[in-house]
Amino acid sequence: MAQRxxxxxxxxxxxxxxxxxxxAKSTLTSAVIKGIGDDTAVCRYSTQEHLLLTTDMHVEGxxxxxxxxxxxxxxxxxxxNISDIAAMGGVPKYALISIGMPSSAHTDxxxxxxxxxxxxxxxxxxxxxxxxxxxxxxxxxxxxLTGLVAKKxxxxxxxxRKGDQIFVTGSLGxxxxxxxxxxxxxxxxxxxxxxxxxxxxxxIDISDGLIADLYHILEESGVGARIEENNIxxxxxxTLEQAFYDGEDFExxxxxxxxxxxxxxxxxxxxxxxxxxEITDKKKTCVCVMKNGQEKKLQRRGYTHF
Numbered sequence: 001m002a003q004r005x006x007x008x009x010x011x012x013x014x015x016x017x018x019x020x021x022x023x024a025k026s027t028l029t030s031a032v033i034k035g036i037g038d039d040t041a042v043c044r045y046s047t048q049e050h051l052l053l054t055t056d057m058h059v060e061g062x063x064x065x066x067x068x069x070x071x072x073x074x075x076x077x078x079x080x081n082i083s084d085i086a087a088m089g090g091v092p093k094y095a096l097i098s099i100g101m102p103s104s105a106h107t108d109x110x111x112x113x114x115x116x117x118x119x120x121x122x123x124x125x126x127x128x129x130x131x132x133x134x135x136x137x138x139x140x141x142x143x144x145l146t147g148l149v150a151k152k153x154x155x156x157x158x159x160x161r162k163g164d165q166i167f168v169t170g171s172l173g174x175x176x177x178x179x180x181x182x183x184x185x186x187x188x189x190x191x192x193x194x195x196x197x198x199x200x201x202x203x204i205d206i207s208d209g210l211i212a213d214l215y216h217i218l219e220e221s222g223v224g225a226r227i228e229e230n231n232i233x234x235x236x237x238x239t240l241e242q243a244f245y246d247g248e249d250f251e252x253x254x255x256x257x258x259x260x261x262x263x264x265x266x267x268x269x270x271x272x273x274x275x276x277x278e279i280t281d282k283k284k285t286c287v288c289v290m291k292n293g294q295e296k297k298l299q300r301r302g303y304t305h306f
Contacts, residue, residue, distance in 0.1 A: 083187065086191040089154055211301070
């Protein structure tokens with residue numbers, strides 16, 4: 001029997017999100033195309049475009065340590081949101097930066113933090129238009145970002161269908177040790193290329209881990225997946241387990257129809273697109289064909305906050 005008042009650790013991050021999603025449903029209007037449940041929210045904007053909205057919070061001791069360097073932390077804080085916009089096929093536009101900090105925080109660290117945010121903003125033509133500052137016991141950075149996407153280019157997580165082919169944009173695993181989690185490049189150009197040339201049926205950025213994020217697509221699309229160990233490109237020093245579950249790679253994971261996949265694989269590409277498997281009709285089930293030919297069912301796990 002389910003607990004009536006479980007702790008967050010018992011409920012889990014995704015259980016908590018599901019509860020919030022149900023509560024928020026009553027607030028939605030016809031202007032909301034997609035609320036909670038994708039990389040960004042999607043709202044009506046114009047005859048040609050949709051408005052995208054996303055936000056991420058970064059907390060000292062959970063997402064970063066001050067010793068990592070303010071500039072790198074600032075870059076990551078905005079780049080995570082830019083990666084979410086890319087996963088929808090969109091263009092990032094305007095950011096609000098809110099920071100909580102103790103009175104003892106050194107101004108050099110805060111200066112470098114903003115320097116990293118500004119670096120990412122200039123790189124992707126994002127305008128920083130406001131925010132807030134408050135006193136806190138730890139350093140907390142919250143970024144809210146808007147973007148625009150052409151209606152014909154919008155990609156959600158719920159469009160994958162049986163027979164669609166699964167791809168990622170790069171190598172995976174060992175992100176923390178390699179420092180990639182603080183020094184990644186959001187795949188905006190790759191996303192724009194894909195939506196214009198190959199029309200992905202579903203897409204997500206890999207933040208929680210390949211398998212955890214693949215399960216997000218499977219759940220929203222009501223399908224399953226079959227991937228192959230031989231096709232997983234592991235980052236230098238990474239094990240298969242790390243490639244599956246480490247997270248914070250911020251590569252794109254996407255599906256395309258079989259005919260588009262054949263064209264993508266046969267055509268010379270300006271970017272790296274790695275074919276890792278196929279969508280099946282075994283709902284919310286992911287299996288991996290191991291090197292010995294045996295199939296292994298992969299559990300949905302990855303980084304969670306609770």
